[in-house]
Amino acid sequence: MSTPNIISLGELLVEIMRVELDTPHDRIGQIYRGPFPSGAPAIFINSAARMGKHFNLSTGFIGVVGNDEFGSCIKRKLEKDGVDVSRIRIEDRKTTGIAFNQYNSDGSRKFIFSPGAAGETSINDLDEAYFKNVKNLHVMGSALSISENSKKACYKAIEITLRQNPEAIISFDPNLRPEMLPIDKIIEISRPVLEKTKILLPSGEEAEMLAQVKGEQQACRKLLELGIELVILKQGKQGCTIFMKEKSDPVHIKGFKARELDPTGAGDSFGGAFMATYLAGLELEEAARFANAVGALKVEFFGPMPDTTFEEVLEFMEKAKLI
Numbered sequence: 381m382s383t384p385n386i387i388s389l390g391e392l393l394v395e396i397m398r399v400e401l402d403t404p405h406d407r408i409g410q411i412y413r414g415p416f417p418s419g420a421p422a423i424f425i426n427s428a429a430r431m432g433k434h435f436n437l438s439t440g441f442i443g444v445v446g447n448d449e450f451g452s453c454i455k456r457k458l459e460k461d462g463v464d465v466s467r468i469r470i471e472d473r474k475t476t477g478i479a480f481n482q483y484n485s486d487g488s489r490k491f492i493f494s495p496g497a498a499g500e501t502s503i504n505d506l507d508e509a510y511f512k513n514v515k516n517l518h519v520m521g522s523a524l525s526i527s528e529n530s531k532k533a534c535y536k537a538i539e540i541t542l543r544q545n546p547e548a549i550i551s552f553d554p555n556l557r558p559e560m561l562p563i564d565k566i567i568e569i570s571r572p573v574l575e576k577t578k579i580l581l582p583s584g585e586e587a588e589m590l591a592q593v594k595g596e597q598q599a600c601r602k603l604l605e606l607g608i609e610l611v612i613l614k615q616g617k618q619g620c621t622i623f624m625k626e627k628s629d630p631v632h633i634k635g636f637k638a639r640e641l642d643p644t645g646a647g648d649s650f651g652g653a654f655m656a657t658y659l660a661g662l663e664l665e666e667a668a669r670f671a672n673a674v675g676a677l678k679v680e681f682f683g684p685m686p687d688t689t690f691e692e693v694l695e696f697m698e699k700a701k702l703i
Contacts, residue, residue: 384440385515386428390421390523391498392443393477394450401485416683417457421520423645426685427652429462434690435660440464444500450476471497499527503536516549517541521556524569538576551579554586579610581651619672633668636700638676645684650675673697
C-alpha cells in the first residue's frame with residue numbers, strides 16, 4: 381500500500397456562495413453559485429497536492445462525507461488533483477456538510493453552516509499503517525472545534541505521526557476566531573497541538589489570541605518560545621513574515637498584486653503550497669514567496685479550490701508585480 385507524505389484531516393464540505401455582494405441569506409429568490417468543494421483542511425491538502433506533485437510528494441486526506449452528490453463532488457475534485465481519498469469515509473446516516481456564504485462589500489462574510497457529516501471524523505478513522513511515510517501532518521483549528529470526535533482524531537493523528545516518524549513536521553493553522561469560540565476555549569483546544577507544532581501558520585489576530593500578547597510581531601516572537609521552530613505570519617495581500625527561533629529579526633516576504641474575485645481559501649492554499657515546497661527543499665524565503673503567489677492566484681478564482689498548476693504559479697511569479 382502506497383501511503384502519503386503529507387496528510388491532513390477534518391471537515392469536508394461544499395460551499396454555496398451568493399453571487400452579488402451584500403445579499404443577505406434571507407433575501408428570497410436571489411442567486412447562489414455552487415457547490416464548491418471546501419473545508420479548510422481539504423483546501424490545504426488540495427493545494428499541497430497540486431504543488432507537491434512536481435516534487436513527487438504524495439498527499440492524503442482523512443475525513444467523512446455523506447452518501448450524496450455533494451460528497452461525490454468533493455472526492456472527485458480532490459482525487460483529480462492528486463489527493464489519495466481512500467481514507468474519506470462515507471456516512472450513510474448524514475448528509476455532506478454545507479456552508480452557505482454571503483460576501484459583503486466591507487470584506488466580511490456571513491455563513492449559514494450545516495455540519496452534516498463534516499464533524500464525524502474520529503479516532504476510528506485513523507489507520508496507523510497509513511502514516512508509514514508521513515513527512516508532514518497538517519492540523520487545522522476548525523477541525524479541532526467542529527466536534528469532540530474530530531478534535532480527538534487530530535490529537536491522535538499527531539501521536540501516530542510522531543510515532544511513525546519522529547522527524548515529521550507537525551504544522552498548525554489555528555483558523556479560529558473569537559466569534560467562533562471564546563478565546564479561553566481556543567487556547568485550551570490549541571495547546572496540545574502547539575506543544576508538538578514545528579511550523580505555525582497564523583493570522584495576526586490568531587497569533588495574538590494564542591500568545592495572549594498585543595501586537596502581531598510580539599505575539600509571533602512569544603509563540604517561538606513554546607518550542608515552535610517557524611512562525612509564518614499570514615498577512616493577506618501584503619504577503620507573509622517569517623519568524624525563526626535562531627534569528628532575532630523576522631523576514632517579510634512581499635505579496636503579489638492580484639485581481640480579487642473570491643478570497644475564500646487563499647490562506648489555506650498558501651499553507652498547502654508552503655508546506656509542499658518547504659518539504660521539497662526550497663529555501664525558506666523562496667517557499668514563502670511561492671506560497672504568496674499561490675495565495676494571490678487563488679483570489680482571482682471563484683471557489684475555494686482552484687485548478688492552478690505549479691507551472692502556472694511560476695509563470696505568474698515572472699509577470700506579476702509585488703505589492
